[in-house]
Amino acid sequence: MIKIMKQIKPALVCLVGMTILCGVFYTAIVTGIAQLIFPWQANGSMITVRFADGTQKEYGSELIAQEFLGSEYLIGRPLGTSNLSPVSAEQSELVQTRIDWWHSFDPDNTAEIPMDLVTASASGVDPHISPAAADYQVGRISQARGMKESEVRNIIQTYTKGRFLVFIGEPAVNVLKVNLALDGLL
Amino acid sequence: MSIFIWQNLFFVVLLVGLSIPLGIYVYHVMIGKKVFLTPVLTPVEKGLYKLMGVRDEEEMNAKEYTLAILLFGLAGLIFLWLLQMLQGFLPFNPEGLKGPTWHLAFNTAASFVSNTNWQAYSGESTLSYLTQFLGLTVQNFVSAATGIAALFALIRGFILKQQNTIGNFWVDLMRTTLYVLIPLSLVIAIALVFQGVVQTFGPYRVSATLENGSAQILPLGPAASQIAIKQLGTNGGGFFGLNSAFPFENPTPFSNLIEVLSILLIPASLCVTFGKAVKDGRQGWAIYITMMIFFIAALILTTMSEQLFGPSFEGVASSGNMEGKEIIHGIGASSQWAVVTTAASNGSVNAMHDSLTPLGGLVPLFLMQLGEIVFGGVGSGLYGMLAFVLLTVFIAGLMVGRTPEYLGKKVEPFDMKMVCLIVLVPPLLTLLGTAAAVVMPQAVSWLTNSGAHGFSEILYAFTSMANNNGSAFAGFNANTVFTNVLGGIIMLLVRFIPMSAAVFLAGNMAKKKTVAVNEGRTF
Incomplete structure (x- = not known):
């Protein structure tokens, strides 16, 4: 019992000390440096568009997906997460409704639909699609906008990021940035 | 496929390359040798000892060491529970979040104190910034340091001869935090912010979407600082609900590489530390290689x-299972992470494990059910593996009819009792927890998937909690009184029973003489 009492003070003081050190000081130092050197990233990588008349407008974060439904826009992955087993009957049904949606949305397109357009992501707000998924939509977008396919492709190319160090991760097209560029805002 | 081989080969080479110098550095910290940070940190260290009334040269026996661990854990548990319950009245709460229910707060407190970081909540909709950085970030540090401290004690048990003491817990805890965890976390946190991880005390942002102008809420917070230590300390609890799948936690392939490397960095380094400390590098490498073989086999399978x-679908181009995966990570980095996070007792995710293919999801379950010893948690993974080594030596000794020895120490009945506590408590509690959950009448209502996969959601949940991992088949609705209370108790038992057993094992080993190792003694 005496031994327990003897250790209570160090336990409490140590917790307070660590809370100040790891909770307050450490967090404050990281925040300070982050806000000083990388303020744009630290505050959410927001896309701000400045107009000719000097006004500016925020169009969300380049890291968080937005919903697009118009045929003149590049369309991203289904929003939300399913947590379904990929081989379950529920998942097949869900994927089938997405396949049907794509076919009725773009009836002239007979190419195979890329997998990522009919499956939900991990975050539920995946801001990217695969280059194949962007390519699949080029014909439709150029028709809806009366633009040349090569122009659409160029814009997609501009906002495609390759792998890190050639082989780490996967290439990805940022949907929001492509759509902002298509609208002439980027 | 070949790109996946390059990705994983690069990862393994980087991991081994970095773990050697770090392992040696950690050894120097453990024995109190001067390192490059000593001049800066000594005043802080000594100052804290003074406030605590601790003399750093005063060593503890196994009982005192265990008592210190348990009291420190208890203090953390109570503080974290209170902080959550009171967060509605406290500052740094720009979204005005009220406190969670008592049982969710208990589960979360138990989860972070036990280095599990199982989360029955979503950070952005449940916890204030204050709770996150003053409560969770701190436990991310100290629960990791506690695991490493217990390992230091066990290592000393093997080195010391006829001694009653095995070091001072407060010194081990403090030195690990100050010299290892904080400096590494600082560097990694800044690198993560550079890649786009958020770090601010400002409120959530609301902005209008491009196509239809509807309001979109973007949750923010001091995330990068917590994420750095969440990975390094094999904690794994996300700042945001969707963990490292959420772009604000892990925005690029580079941030992903930093994070996934951070998960295994310290557990791998500690194998090197061990070899260095017992003055026989081969012993360290034998364990390192064993772990690596399991790890690589798991990587290939998943x-x-x-x-x-x-699955393949009519009219859809086949490209592997992309359900529950992010584009930037794809199949390669998502599978890699799933294996890394369950080999280590980390439990953060960058893909939804519930949506892994059946075999892909079995591998993480297997890695956890081994008892988190394939690298495992920082400290706990290696003392768990050492328990398995002693078990092996003991069984092999029985088979050839010799007194089993390890590192020159005889392995005796008391040691084997402690080993059994380390090895058997996690599987026992996995079974009991799962069994209790499946007989609950409302169990089916907690599931997203039906049939056998629904059962896997329950099995995964209790496997994860009873091995201090923290990852989930997230379709399982964990925020119920039953799972919060039972899971909370399981996480605490499975953390502190094996840890105490490891320290008592250390105490008993330290008391023994060393027998000279000769060729005739195979073990």
């Missing part, structure tokens, strides 16, 4: 399963 055994 990656192949995700790439080849995913």
Whole structure:
């Protein structure tokens, strides 16, 4: 019992000390440096568009997906997460409704639909699609906008990021940035 | 497929390359040798000892060491519970979040104190910034340091001869935090912010979407600082609900590489530390290589399963199982992470494990059910593995009819009792927890998937909690009184029973003489 009492003070003081050190000081130092050197990233990588008349407008974060439904826009992955087993009957049904949606949305397109357009992501707000998924939509977008396919492709190319160090991760097209560029805002 | 081989080969080479110098550095910290940070940190260290009334040269026996661990854990548990319950009245709460229910707060407190970081909540909709950085970030540090401290004690048990003491817990805890965890976390946190991880005390942002102008809420917070230590300390609890799948936690392939490397960095380094400390590098490498063999086999199985055994649909181009995966990570980095996070007792995710292919999801379950010893948690993974080594030496000794020895120490009945506590408590509690959950009448209502996969959601949940991992088949609705209370108790038992056993094992080993090792003694 005496031994327990003897250790209570160090336990409490140590917790307070660590809370100040790891909770307050450490967090404050990281925040300070982050806000000083990388303020744009630290505050959410927001896309701000400045107009000719000097006004500016925020169009969300380049890291968080937005919903697009118009045929003149590049369309991203289904929003939300399913947590379904990929081989379950529920998942097949869900994927089938997405396949049907794509076919009725773009009836002239007979190419195979890329997998990522009919499956939900991990975050539920995946801001990217695969280059194949962007390519699949080029014909439709150029028709809806009366633009040349090569122009659409160029814009997609501009906002495609390759792998890190050639082989780490996967290439990805940022949907929001492509759509902002298509609208002439980027 | 070949790109996945390059990705994983690069990862393993980087991991081994970095773990050697770090392992040696940690050894120097453990024995109190001067390192490059000593001049800066000594005043802080000594000052804290003074406030605590601790003399750093005063050593503890196993009982005192265990008592210190338990009291420190208890203090953390109570503080974290109170902080959550009171957060509605406290500052740094720009979204005005009220406190969670008592049982969710208990589960979360138990989860972070036990280095599990199982989360029955979503950070952005439940916890204030204050709770996150003053409560969770701190436990991310100290629960990791506690695991490493217990390992230091066990290592000393093997080195010391006829001694009653095995070091001072407060010194081990403090030195690990100050010299290892904080400096590494600082560097990694800044690198993560550079890649786009958020770090601010400002409120959530609301902005209008491009196509229809509807309001979109973007949750923010001091995330990068917590994420750095969440990975380094094999904690794994996300700042945001969707963990490292959420772009604000892990925005690029580079941030992903930093994070996934951070998960295994310290557990791998500690194998090197061990070899150095027992003055026999081969012992460290034997364990390192054993772990690596399990790890690589798991990596191959999961990656192949995700790439080849995913479903195919009529009219859709086949490209592996992309359900529950992010584009930037794809099959390769998602499978890699799933294996890394369950080999280590980390439990953060960058893909939804519930949506892995059947074989792809079995591998993480297997890695956890081994008892988190394939690298495992920082400290706890290696003392768990050492328990398995002693078990092996003991069984092999019985088979050839010799007194079993390890590192010159005889392995006796008391040691084997402690080993059994380390090895058997996690599987026992996995079974009991799962069994209790499946007989609950409302169990089916907690599930997203039906049939056998629904059962796997329950089994995964209790496997994860009873091995201090923290990852989930997230379709399982964990925020119920039953799971919060039972799971909370399981996480605490499974953390502190094996840890105490490891320290008592250390105490008993330290008391023994060393027998000279000769060729005749195979073990």
